[in-house]
Amino acid sequence: MSDLKKLTAELDCELESILTNSDGSDEVTIYLRNYLRYSLLRRYLKWLLCISIVIAILCASIYYIPFLNWNASAIGRLALIKLVLPYYDWQHLYRSRCLIEQAKEDKFTYKDEAKGYYEFNKDKCAICEKLSGIDRISSTTYATLQSVYLSRDNPVIIDDSHAVWPNQPDVSENFIEFLFDLPDLRNSIPCNIGTNLLQVRSGNSPKLQHLLRQMSKIDSKGWFLHFRNCDFDAVKSSRLIFPLKHRPYFISSHLPPFHTSWILLSKHYNISTEKHLPVKDLVIVLQMSGTLSGRLTVRRDCKEICSDQMLKLNAGESLVFNAQMWDFYYIHNINSHANLTITTIHEIQID
Structure with a gap:
C-alpha cells in the first residue's frame, strides 16, 4: 500500500x-x-x-415520521421565537391563512358582478341589530350554546362556568407563585404585552419572569399586565389554568385545544381607560378572581346598525363570543375589592 x-x-x-x-x-x-x-x-x-x-x-x-415531524416543528417554532422575533415582529402573520391580502367574499360582503368589486351587505347586520344586551345562562350544553348563540354570532355569559381561584387544594393561593412554578410559562417571551410595569419596546419583549418580578417592586402603587402566550410550550403550560386542568363543562370535547391564550392581571389599578385585545376565533373569557368590566363592539360597517354590548364578569363567570364579529375591550374595574384580579382568555379555532 x-x-x-x-x-x-x-x-x-x-x-x-x-x-x-x-x-x-x-x-x-x-x-x-x-x-x-x-x-x-x-x-x-x-x-x-x-x-x-x-x-x-x-x-x-x-x-x-410523526416523532421527527413534531420535533422539527418544535425546533422551528423555538427558532422563530428566540432568534427571529427579537429582530422581526412576525406575530401578525401567525394566524394568517394567506400572506397576500386579497378581496374575498365573507359573511359581510357580496360580489356585485356588474360593478366588478365587493360591496358591504348590510342585510347581514340583522343578526345583531336587535341585540340589546348579553344573555346570561347557566346549566347549559355546547349544543345549546352553538344553536342559540354561536350560530347567530351572539355573545353569551355563563354564570356557573367554573370555580373561583383557587379551586383545588394542591394549588397555591398566590397566583404569581403559581405562574413562577411553571418553567415553560415563566421562561417564555409573551406577545401583545400591555402593562405599566415597564416600558416594552417593539421587537424587544422581556421574559415573563422579569415582568413577574417587577410586580413586587411597585406592588403598593398599583399595576396591570396583560399578555398573549404565543410560545407553544407556554400555551401548553397555560392549559393548567383552563381553569386549573379542566375544561369548562360547556365546551365540547370534540373542539380542538385552544391554540393561544391570554392572561390579564391587575392589582389596585383604578383606571377606567379601555384596553383593546386583538383576539381571534372562538373566544372564552374566564374570570378567575375579582371583577372585569368591558364591552363588545361589532366589527366592520355594522357599527352603524348594531350597538355596543356592555359586560361585567364576576369571579366564576365566563363570556363566550365569536371574534370574527366582535372586538373586545376591557376596563380595570375600580369597584373590585379583590386583592388580585385574574382573567384568562382562550382562543379556539373552529370551522
Whole structure:
C-alpha cells in the first residue's frame, strides 16, 4: 500500500511538472488538462449527489415520521421565537391563512358582478341589530350554546362556568407563585404585552419572569399586565389554568385545544381607560378572581346598525363570543375589592 501511495505521489508530481513547464499548446498537455477538469467536475458532482440524497432522505423522514415531524416543528417554532422575533415582529402573520391580502367574499360582503368589486351587505347586520344586551345562562350544553348563540354570532355569559381561584387544594393561593412554578410559562417571551410595569419596546419583549418580578417592586402603587402566550410550550403550560386542568363543562370535547391564550392581571389599578385585545376565533373569557368590566363592539360597517354590548364578569363567570364579529375591550374595574384580579382568555379555532 505504501508503494502504491509513493507511486501515485510521484505520478502527481510528474504530471504537475509537465503542466507547469509546458506552454499548453501541445495535444498531450491539452488532453491532460481537460481530463483533470473532467475528473474534478465528476468528483464535485458525486459529492453534490450524495449530499442531495442525504437531504432528501432527511426531509422525507421528517415529513412521514410523526416523532421527527413534531420535533422539527418544535425546533422551528423555538427558532422563530428566540432568534427571529427579537429582530422581526412576525406575530401578525401567525394566524394568517394567506400572506397576500386579497378581496374575498365573507359573511359581510357580496360580489356585485356588474360593478366588478365587493360591496358591504348590510342585510347581514340583522343578526345583531336587535341585540340589546348579553344573555346570561347557566346549566347549559355546547349544543345549546352553538344553536342559540354561536350560530347567530351572539355573545353569551355563563354564570356557573367554573370555580373561583383557587379551586383545588394542591394549588397555591398566590397566583404569581403559581405562574413562577411553571418553567415553560415563566421562561417564555409573551406577545401583545400591555402593562405599566415597564416600558416594552417593539421587537424587544422581556421574559415573563422579569415582568413577574417587577410586580413586587411597585406592588403598593398599583399595576396591570396583560399578555398573549404565543410560545407553544407556554400555551401548553397555560392549559393548567383552563381553569386549573379542566375544561369548562360547556365546551365540547370534540373542539380542538385552544391554540393561544391570554392572561390579564391587575392589582389596585383604578383606571377606567379601555384596553383593546386583538383576539381571534372562538373566544372564552374566564374570570378567575375579582371583577372585569368591558364591552363588545361589532366589527366592520355594522357599527352603524348594531350597538355596543356592555359586560361585567364576576369571579366564576365566563363570556363566550365569536371574534370574527366582535372586538373586545376591557376596563380595570375600580369597584373590585379583590386583592388580585385574574382573567384568562382562550382562543379556539373552529370551522
